[in-house]
Amino acid sequence: xxxxxxxxxxxxxxxxxxxxxxxxxxxxxxxxxxxxxxxxxxxxxxxxxxxxxxxxxxxxxxxxxxxxxxxxxxxxxxxxxxxxxxxxxxxxxxxxxxxxxxxxxxxxxxxxxxxxxxxxxxxxxxxxxxxxxxxxxxxxxxxxxxxxxxxxxxxxxxxxxxxxxxxxxxxxxxxxxxxxxxxxxxxxxxxxxxxxxxxxxxxxxxxxxxxxxxxxxxxxxxxxxxxxxxxxxxxxxxxxxxxxxxxxxxxxxxxxxxxxxxxxxxxxxxxxxxxxxxxxxxxxxxxxxxxxxxxxxxxxxxxxxxxxxxxxxxxxxxxxxx
Numbered sequence: 238x239x240x241x242x243x244x245x246x247x248x249x250x251x252x253x254x255x256x257x258x259x260x261x262x263x264x265x266x267x268x269x270x271x272x273x274x275x276x277x278x279x280x281x282x283x284x285x286x287x288x289x290x291x292x293x294x295x296x297x298x299x300x301x302x303x304x305x306x307x308x309x310x311x312x313x314x315x316x317x318x319x320x321x322x323x324x325x326x327x328x329x330x331x332x333x334x335x336x337x338x339x340x341x342x343x344x345x346x347x348x349x350x351x352x353x354x355x356x357x358x359x360x361x362x363x364x365x366x367x368x369x370x371x372x373x374x375x376x377x378x379x380x381x382x383x384x385x386x387x388x389x390x391x392x393x394x395x396x397x398x399x400x401x402x403x404x405x406x407x408x409x410x411x412x413x414x415x416x417x418x419x420x421x422x423x424x425x426x427x428x429x430x431x432x433x434x435x436x437x438x439x440x441x442x443x444x445x446x447x448x449x450x451x452x453x454x455x456x457x458x459x460x461x462x463x464x465x466x467x468x469x470x471x472x473x474x475x476x477x478x479x480x481x482x483x484x485x486x487x488x489x490x491x492x493x494x495x496x497x498x499x500x501x502x503x504x505x506x507x508x509x510x511x512x513x514x515x516x517x518x519x520x521x522x523x524x525x526x527x528x529x530x531x532x533x534x535x536x537x538x539x540x541x542x543x544x545x546x547x548x549x550x551x552x553x554x555x556x557x558x559x
Contacts, residue, residue: 241292241293241314241533242290242291242292242293243291243292243293243296243403244289244290244291244403244404244405244406245288245289245291245296245357245401245402245403245404245416246284246286246287246288246401246402246404247284247285247286247288247303247348247352247399247400247401247402248282248283248284248285248399248402249282249283249312249341249344249396249398249399249400250282250310250396250397250399250400250418251281251282251283251369251394251396251399252394252395252396252397254392255316255394256278256279256281257278258389258391258392259316259332259371259389259391260275260278260281260367260371261279261370262332262371262386262388262389263275263276263330263371263441263500265386266288266319266330266371266372266385266386267330267372268366269383270330270380270381270383271381272374272375272379272381273330273372273373273374273375273380273472274372274373274374274375275371275372275409275478276370276371276372276373277330280413280415281369281370281371282369282400283334283341283368283369283396284370285344285345285348285349285365285366286345286348286349286352286397286441288352288357288358288359291357295357296401296403296416298355298358298397299352299355300401300416300417302351302352302354302355302357303348303351303352303399303401303417303419304348304349304419304424305347305348305469306344306347306348306419306421307419307421307422307423307424307426307427307541308347308424308426308427308428309340309343309344309347309421309422309426309428309430309432310340310421310422310425310434310456311395311396311397311422312336312337312340312341312344312395312396312397312421313338313340313393313394313395314334314335314336314341314367314393314395314396315334315335315336315392315430315486316332316333316334316335316342316369316388316389316390316396317330317332317333317334317335317388317393318332318333318387318388319332319333319385319386319387319388320332320333320368320370321380321385325380327374327380327382327469327510327543328373328374328379328380329370329372329374329380330370330372330373330380330385331368331369331370331371331372332368332369332371332388333366333367333368334367334368334369334394335367336367337443337448338439338443339439340436340446341367341396342365342367342388343432343435343436343439344399344421344539345365345367346365346435347401347432347433350396367503396421397420397421397422398419398420398421399418399419399421400415400416400417400418400419401415401416401417401418402414402415402416403416415540418433424539425538425539425543426538426539427539428536428539429529430462430506430511430534430536431504431511433457433511433536433539433540433541434504434511434513434534434536434541435469435504436457437454437457437458437541438499438501438515440453440454441454441486441496441499442456442499442554444486444490445486445489445490445495445497445498445499446495446497446498447490447495450504451483451486451487451490452483454483454486455475455479455483457460457483457540457541458483458540458541459479459537459538459540459542460478460479460481461477461478461479461542462477462478462479462482462540462542462543462544463475463477463482463542463543463544464476464481464482464485464520464543464544464546465543465544465545465546466485466546467546467547467548467551468548468551468554468555468558469555470554470555470556470557470558470559471488471558471559472485472488472489472492472558473555473558485544492520492521492558493521494520496519496520497517497518497519498517498518498519499515499516499517500515500516500517500518501513501514501515502514502515502516509535510533510534511532511533511534511536512531512533512534513531513532513533513534514524514529514530514531515527515529515530515531515532516528516530517529517530519557521557526557528549528550528553528557529548529549529550530546530547530548530549530552530554531546531547531549532544532545532546532547533545533547
């Protein structure tokens with residue numbers, strides 16, 4: 238006999254206050270659009286990975302793989318725009334979730350990688366869109382899209398938990414049964430090193446652009462972090478300790494008048510280190526300058542403990558930063 242299967246998906250939970258606000262907004266829309274069936278308020282969540290049919294006897298293994306979420310931080314998000322999905326022949330009314338720090342995308346990427354490795358998930362070809370489905374088309378399967386009011390946006394949607402759900406289909410619609418839950422940020426020290434470095438670069442981009450204070454990087458840097466920068470320029474040397482490293486980064490921001498951008502080309506885990514190829518681009522005294530580097534990162538207990546910066550062309554790098 239073939240093993241029983243279960244229809245599974247992984248979602249990030251919304252706090253009760255956010256669900257209530259979204260439900261009130263949804264009810265107003267549903268009342269004015271024939272053919273829409275509201276999603277139950279307790280089922281309002283943002284799906285991260287839809288696994289589909291999986292062997293029932295592997296649910297515990299899948300739940301264990303979802304434990305990678307414990308190494309990702311709590312998500313501070315907000316409701317974005319209201320959406321008809323798909324746009325041309327909508328079957329779903331949804332509201333997007335947005336977060337400036339990109340934490341939702343990193344969380345989805347970490348879960349995706351863990352579930353792909355176990356053979357339970359095939360990533361979608363389209364880019365990840367964080368959203369909450371609030372209503373679906375009824376039996377006729379089609380609704381006439383109308384202009385939508387702005388979703389509630391008066392408070393932060395703080396997401397602290399990821400849940401593996403089993404979906405049971407029935408005449409009255411799908412019923413969701415929680416199989417396991419993981420608290421975000423409960424094991425930051427166990428975070429995947431690649432995820433830690435990705436989170437660092439996302440935060441650093443906001444710092445270098447002047448959109449966030451340097452202190453926003455403290456959560457991804459060890460207190461005794463060391464940054465090795467070769468050469469003879471004013472930024473060269475061994476920057477030891479979190480304050481020295483933040484000063485180094487602030488110096489780079491000031492020297493480029495917040496025009497500094499980093500383009501990550503690729504990264505890999507090699508001998509326990511994250512090795513990353515990246516390019517830099519900035520304006521120095523009105524002239525655009527570009528360079529290429531390799532960064533080697535040592536991650537310990539969920540934070541960057543050491544970085545070695547290796548420029549492709551040391552002479553050019555020194556000239557840019559002099």
